Amino acid sequence: MNQVVNSAPAAAGRAVVALQQGAAPLPSQYLTFMLGEEQFAVGILGIKEIIEYGSLAGVPMMPDCVRGVINLRGAVVPVMDLSARFGRAASPITKRSCIVIVEVQEAEGEGQQVLGMLVDAVNAVVDIAAADIEPAPAFGTRIRPDFIAGIGKVNGKFVSLLAIERVLSSGEIVELARQNLAGRN
Template identity: 80%
Template sequence: MSTIDTANVVTYGSSAIVALQSGAALPSQFLTFMLGEEQYAVGILHIKEIIEYGSLATVPMMPDCVRGVINLRGAVVPVMDLSARFGRAQSTIGKRSCIVIVETEGGENDSKQVLGMLVDAVNAVVEIAAADIEPAPSFGTRIRPDFIAGMGKYNGRFVILLDIERVLSSEEIVDMARGTAAAVA
């Protein structure tokens, strides 16, 4: 794997449109993965590792999108089912299912937060030039528009570039958990 020049990299996501309009550099390497028949991608700078799907410890009264937690070298890491997070049925575990460990901003005290994303299959790390990234459409997608950082063109197809900070927003997950707990009470 090649090294990444982080000097000119800005975060993509909610600032992707501004970066595209200003000509600023975007991440050029993305990890692509599948959810059902759709291909998604996350900037490689957020990826810590990819692990084989194993047993998860379930956590009571969590929203459906939180599948459970894993023990990752002594740390408790919540695992989110991206399919359920996007408002679909929970992912069916298959032989290519895996957990992508990502690091996001916005933990307590503005620290980094480590989370797992359950995906159907990991494809590859690909290079997508900033010129091949277009703004997210405002309608017609199967997921919330604010989850989409942009649409990358790769091998003649579009890849949905996720705004991982919004998809894995801890505040929103906590609000959903409170709603689940209130519904049970």
């Protein structure tokens, strides 16, 4: 996994892709996890911890993708079901279900937000070289293209690298909650 590769041209290309998409350059280490049969990954820099799934307190009138909140050492942390966020059925809770606690940058420099992501199973932290990352496809994915920062190749398989700030955008979740409330009235 720790290969020495001259990846300067590829890294430069990757940085250009990231800048064109309005994002920061991609990290090199990723936490991989499963949602159903698909493997996804997020950069490890924003991950605070991984915890076993426990009981959640429900929050009335929230969108279906918000499962509830947990008490994390005295802090209230919202937990989002990534499967539901991607427009799929809610994730079933199994022995391997985990909550990945992440810290994301709020829009327009409003600070940091700590959120939990419910995933079906956590796999491993992997190194993905810049040369093994391709730009996100504009079509053909089962989730919104703006949620994908790129496609990485890990052990001969493709993994979708998530743009976690877009996936967990609190502004968008608030808008979904408003729509949810309006739909019930």
